[in-house]
Amino acid sequence: MKSVASRVFIAMIISSFGLLSSNAQNTSLRGKIEIDGSSTVYPISEAAASGFNKSYSNVQINVGVSGTGGGFKRFTKGETDISDASRPIKDSEFAACKQAGVSFFELPVAYDGLTLVVHKANTWVDHLTLDEIRKIFTTAGGAKTWADVRSGWPEKTIQIFAPGTDSGTFDYFKEVVVGKSDTSLRSDMSTSEDDNVLVTGVSGSPNAIGFFGVAYYEENKDKLKSVAVVNPTTGEKVSPTATTIEDGSYAPFSRPLFIYVNAKSFQRSEVRQFVAYYLRQAPAMAKQTGYVALPASIYTQCMMRCRDSKNGVGTHYLTNSMEKRSGAVTQVYRKENLVD
Amino acid sequence: MSQSGTDKTEEKTANALASHRRDKLRGSESRMNTDRWFRRICVMVAAVSVIILLFLLGSIIQQGVPSLSTTLLTGTPEPDPSQAGAWPAIAGTIWVCSICALVTLPVGIGTALLIEEFKPRSRWGSRIFSLIQLNISNLAGVPSVVYGILGLTAFVSMFSLFGVDKNGIQGFEVGAKYFDQFTNLASDPFLSMGMEGVEERYFLAPVADRADPPTIPKQGMTIFEYQNDQLNPVKISVVGPEDLPPTDPVELSLAIDANALPGRISEKAWYYFRLPFGRGVLSGALTLMLVILPVIIISSQEALRSVPSSLRDGARGLGATPWQVIWNITLPAAAPGIMTGSILAMSRAIGETAPILIIAGIVYIRNAPHHLMDSYTVLPLQIYNWTSRPQEEFHSIAAAGIVVLLGILLSFNAIAVILRHRMQNKIN
Numbered sequence: 168m169k170s171v172a173s174r175v176f177i178a179m180i181i182s183s184f185g186l187l188s189s190n191a192q193n194t195s196l197r198g199k200i201e202i203d204g205s206s207t208v209y210p211i212s213e214a215a216a217s218g219f220n221k222s223y224s225n226v227q228i229n230v231g232v233s234g235t236g237g238g239f240k241r242f243t244k245g246e247t248d249i250s251d252a253s254r255p256i257k258d259s260e261f262a263a264c265k266q267a268g269v270s271f272f273e274l275p276v277a278y279d280g281l282t283l284v285v286h287k288a289n290t291w292v293d294h295l296t297l298d299e300i301r302k303i304f305t306t307a308g309g310a311k312t313w314a315d316v317r318s319g320w321p322e323k324t325i326q327i328f329a330p331g332t333d334s335g336t337f338d339y340f341k342e343v344v345v346g347k348s349d350t351s352l353r354s355d356m357s358t359s360e361d362d363n364v365l366v367t368g369v370s371g372s373p374n375a376i377g378f379f380g381v382a383y384y385e386e387n388k389d390k391l392k393s394v395a396v397v398n399p400t401t402g403e404k405v406s407p408t409a410t411t412i413e414d415g416s417y418a419p420f421s422r423p424l425f426i427y428v429n430a431k432s433f434q435r436s437e438v439r440q441f442v443a444y445y446l447r448q449a450p451a452m453a454k455q456t457g458y459v460a461l462p463a464s465i466y467t468q469c470m471m472r473c474r475d476s477k478n479g480v481g482t483h484y485l486t487n488s489m490e491k492r493s494g495a496v497t498q499v500y501r502k503e504n505l506v507d
Numbered sequence: 508m509s510q511s512g513t514d515k516t517e518e519k520t521a522n523a524l525a526s527h528r529r530d531k532l533r534g535s536e537s538r539m540n541t542d543r544w545f546r547r548i549c550v551m552v553a554a555v556s557v558i559i560l561l562f563l564l565g566s567i568i569q570q571g572v573p574s575l576s577t578t579l580l581t582g583t584p585e586p587d588p589s590q591a592g593a594w595p596a597i598a599g600t601i602w603v604c605s606i607c608a609l610v611t612l613p614v615g616i617g618t619a620l621l622i623e624e625f626k627p628r629s630r631w632g633s634r635i636f637s638l639i640q641l642n643i644s645n646l647a648g649v650p651s652v653v654y655g656i657l658g659l660t661a662f663v664s665m666f667s668l669f670g671v672d673k674n675g676i677q678g679f680e681v682g683a684k685y686f687d688q689f690t691n692l693a694s695d696p697f698l699s700m701g702m703e704g705v706e707e708r709y710f711l712a713p714v715a716d717r718a719d720p721p722t723i724p725k726q727g728m729t730i731f732e733y734q735n736d737q738l739n740p741v742k743i744s745v746v747g748p749e750d751l752p753p754t755d756p757v758e759l760s761l762a763i764d765a766n767a768l769p770g771r772i773s774e775k776a777w778y779y780f781r782l783p784f785g786r787g788v789l790s791g792a793l794t795l796m797l798v799i800l801p802v803i804i805i806s807s808q809e810a811l812r813s814v815p816s817s818l819r820d821g822a823r824g825l826g827a828t829p830w831q832v833i834w835n836i837t838l839p840a841a842a843p844g845i846m847t848g849s850i851l852a853m854s855r856a857i858g859e860t861a862p863i864l865i866i867a868g869i870v871y872i873r874n875a876p877h878h879l880m881d882s883y884t885v886l887p888l889q890i891y892n893w894t895s896r897p898q899e900e901f902h903s904i905a906a907a908g909i910v911v912l913l914g915i916l917l918s919f920n921a922i923a924v925i926l927r928h929r930m931q932n933k934i935n
Contacts, residue, residue: 195709195733197688198772203868206895213871214586220873225733229882230871232892237868361895363902386897435770436690436709443696456586457897474697 196223198437203231204238204251205335206360207380208424210456211277212251215445218452222444226437235335236260239427243267248432249442252425253279253335254342255484258491270430270480270507274469275461275496276445277453280381280407281340281420283394286373291320294395294404297419300344303327303376307350313374327353328368328377331360340378342493343419366390381407382457396420412459415495423461423496430480433473446470461496468500481507567913571906579907583873584889588900591893593908598875599788599883600915604857606792606879607799611852614796615803616845618643622804623811624833647801655862658794663866665783676718682779682878686711687722687769689730691743692752692762706760708732710743712769721771724763779878786867787880794862799852806848810841839930846927850920857916860887886912 202212209232216228233241235252242250243263256264256273264271283300285292291313295303302308302316303325313320329352330336341352359365362379369377370390384393384407395404398418411417426445432438446469450460472479483504484492492499582592622640627633660666669678689712693705710730712722722728724745731738746752747765784790814837822832869884870892876883886908893905 193707193709194736196707197686197709197711197733197774198770202871209870209892210586210896213584216871217583217585227874228871229869231868232870233868362897363895383897386899434768435772436688436695437770437772439690440696452586470697 192221193223194225196437196440197225198435199227199229200249200432200438200441201229201231201247202249202251202426203233203241203247204249205235205253205424206232207235207253207279207335208251208276208426210382211424211449211452211458212249212426212445214452214456215441215448218448219441219444223437223440226441228441234333235338236333239263242271242427242429243269245269245429245431248429248435248438250427252427254339254422255425256427256482258485258489261482261485261489271482272428272430272433272442272469272472272480273482273484274426274428274442274446274472275423275465275500276426276449276469277424277456278412278421278459278461278496279424280412280417280459281336281343281378281422282381282384282407283376283378283396283420284369284384284391285376285394286369287390287392288373289392292376292392292394294397296397297344297399300396304329304340304344304352304356305350306353307348309353323374326368326372326375327356328365328375329356329358330362330365330379331358334360336378336380339422340420380457381412381459385457409459413462415497418495421459423500424458428473430476433476439473442473443470446473465496465500468502471502472505479505481505564913567906567909570903571908571910574903574907575910576907579904580911584871588898588904591901591904593886593889593911595872595875596884596886596889596908597911597915599872600857600886600912602788602876602883603791603795603863603885604853604919606788607795607856608849608853610792611796611800611803611856612849615800615849615852616807618800618804619807619811619845620833620838623808624829624837643801643804647805650861651798651859652861652865654794654797655865657797658790658862658866662784662790662793663786669783678782680779680781682776683717683781684774684776685714685717685719686731686772686774687714688772689722689724689743689763689767689769691760692746692764693759705756708760710741710763711738711772714771717771717773721769724765724767724769775878775880777878779880781880785880786869786882787878788876788883789879790866791863791883791885794866795856795859798859798862799856802852802855803849806851807841807845810844810848811837813844814840839933842930843927846923846930850923853919853923854916857912857919858887860885860891863888864891886915 200216202216209230212230216230220226220228230251231238231247235254238247238250238252239256239260241247243260245267250271283295295316299316302310304327310316310325312322312324314322316325329340337352337358345351357368359368362383365377365379366383366387369375370387376394384391393407395406396417397403398405398416400418401416403416405411405417407417407420412421415421426442428438428442433442446466449466450463453460483499483501483506485506486492487506492504578590578592580592580597581594582590583595584593585591618639622636627636665678671677689710691705691708691710694707694709710732712728712730714722724743726745728743730741730743732741733739741761744753744758744762745765746762750765753759753762784793818836818840819832822836827835863885867882867884867888869882870888872882872884874881890905890908890912893901893908896902
């Protein structure tokens with residue numbers, strides 16, 4: 168009985184969103200929304216801001232690209248209304264929010280698949296296991312040549328291209344590959360904040376390997392070859408595609424992208440309308456910008472959080488004792504995991 | 508007597524010199540060769556830099572000119588590359604650089620005048636002067652990112668001198684009007700259900716002071732609505748928790764919830780000013796001032812030094828005060844040199860990205876700045892953002908953006924060159 172009621176309730180929410188989206192232009196809504204944070208999430212926020220301004224032309228929206236960490240720094244001071252993040256909030260940032268009295272809604276908006284790429288002419292690498300990836304990218308692994316990674320591969324020096332250490336992409340890769348072990352990512356990788364530089368780097372050297380968001384691979388398919396990753400739980404080789412990222416089989420390198428909305432700003436009409444628009448359009452915008460939409464149930468969950476302005480705030484990615492919680496977004500983004 | 512004596516000695520020396528030269532020339536085929544080679548190397552080096560420049564310009568123009576369009580010049584940044592424009596960034600660049608020039612030129616030239624024209628008289632004075640001189644020369648070599656960080660503390664937050672009071676209000680401001688924005692019953696996207704067909708309306712209640720608590724909706728309160736960009740008073744009805752909402756759609760669209768929490772918004776006049784400056788145009792301009800000030804000071808000093816002291820001495824001998832000497836003699840004579848230095852410095856300011864990335868960091872913005880504290884972005888930042896996007900189309904509009912940036916740069920420089928010519932003609 169209860170589940171039927173909640174299903175009807177969810178259906179009502181979704182239908183009401185559908186109706187609202189058909190609104191014509193509204194010029195009477197005023198205000199200003201400050202967004203800052205990850206450059207990975209930026210294209211989605213830009214698409215949201217641009218689309219929203221088509222219906223509400225007098226709301227001024229500014230989107231910055233200070234990086235996930237830089238964005239959270241401003242967010243915890245209350246300088247921004249929404250923070251773009253390519254990883255969940257860290258315990259230190261959460262503590263800073265608490266201290267400043269900033270509470271927030273945590274809303275996943277899309278999936279990104281971290282893609283490992285090699286040169287087009289690389290004939291030997293077709294898939295890698297997580298252990299082999301550790302050999303290549305960590306100081307403990309310390310593979311100098313491809314032969315060190317798997318016997319039978321050529322004895323050619325591996326060149327590594329990686330995103331900048333300030334990026335959420337680097338953080339996420341480090342978390343998956345290094346995790347809690349006491350090693351670290353190699354310091355002799357060529358890093359760049361600009362992913363196009365990584366594309367050029369890998370496509371220019373036959374023995375190179377690199378990683379970045381799936382959007383950059385999709386745009387450069389003709390120059391690069393993506394590497395399938397062996398899913399540690401099923402043992403199957405999986406290539407990063409929209410299907411494998413969405414169904415979670417491309418693990419552990421598919422990650423959710425978030426927006427964090429300041430709960431105080433969320434009282435303002437223009438922020439509420441914008442967040443509603445963002446969530447409504449997120450699946451389409453994710454696709455348009457080269458990312459992958461989350462399952463519909465996640466967006467419904469997001470809307471429920473926003474409706475419950477008192478109990479919907481907080482993060483799902485930290486436990487009560489401030490330990491990191493990880494796993495597939497469908498497992499973690501649940502009401503019972505919400506910590507404030 | 509003495510006259511003919513000196514003539515003779517001069518003649519002798521001249522003869523000796525000439526014969527010496529002849530001797531040297533005779534046995535100096537290799538010297539002439541060196542000279543020829545030196546000239547060739549100079550031409551080659553010059554050619555290399557010109558060729559590189561031409562190559563760069565050529566590739567940018569070839570890549571950028573096809574994407575140049577009115578959309579790029581007048582449009583706003585959009586996710587679709589074919590509709591993306593850079594108008595807010597162009598306007599931001601012009602704003603920031605104009606303010607930067609207005610502030611930097613007087614300060615820079617003034618400092619140079621002080622150091623060059625008012626030499627210290629005491630020992631301590633000269634020590635302080637040489638300390639200033641040393642500082643200026645060193646500051647010219649500091650990376651611009653460092654100035655960005657400095658600008659962030661000095662201008663954006665003003666060393667956090669202005670604390671935040673208990674209402675979360677910071678600093679001091681003039682020229683802002685505050686409103687509490689209410690949503691009608693039917694328009695909240697997260698609360699309204701089953702109220703389709705009701706017009707979405709927003710109402711503004713004026714707030715006397717920004718620190719005031721949120722307005723509580725009351726029957727018959729003064730409240731306005733924007734209709735065709737004009738604030739018109741409207742009559743709203745407040746629906747309490749026990750009341751039934753009106754059934755008529757028009758009346759329902761004018762109804763707000765008695766427990767509704769408004770959102771505080773503000774409207775800023777063109778003269779809006781606040782302390783601390785925040786991440787506005789003025790902070791950007793002042794930070795760029797820090798970047799280019801050493802260049803302007805040093806080049807102005809060089810220009811002032813190159814004015815022959817006979818001019819100054821003559822004026823002083825005629826009884827001119829230091830002010831008259833500087834204003835009528837030294838400055839006009841040094842103006843062309845000062846202008847050249849300023850052109851180079853302003854060109855640097857226009858192309859600067861790193862400090863602006865730190866103190867503004869915005870890349871999506873739809874409006875040109877309206878006042879000194881308004882948010883902005885600059886063209887180099889927009890170009891940087893476009894080049895880092897995965898889509899190839901963004902890379903070509905980035906190239907077109909570079910062409911526009913070069914255009915702005917050249918027009919700024921053209922103005923300066925014309926001014927310099929005018930001044931030079933005046934002096935001649």
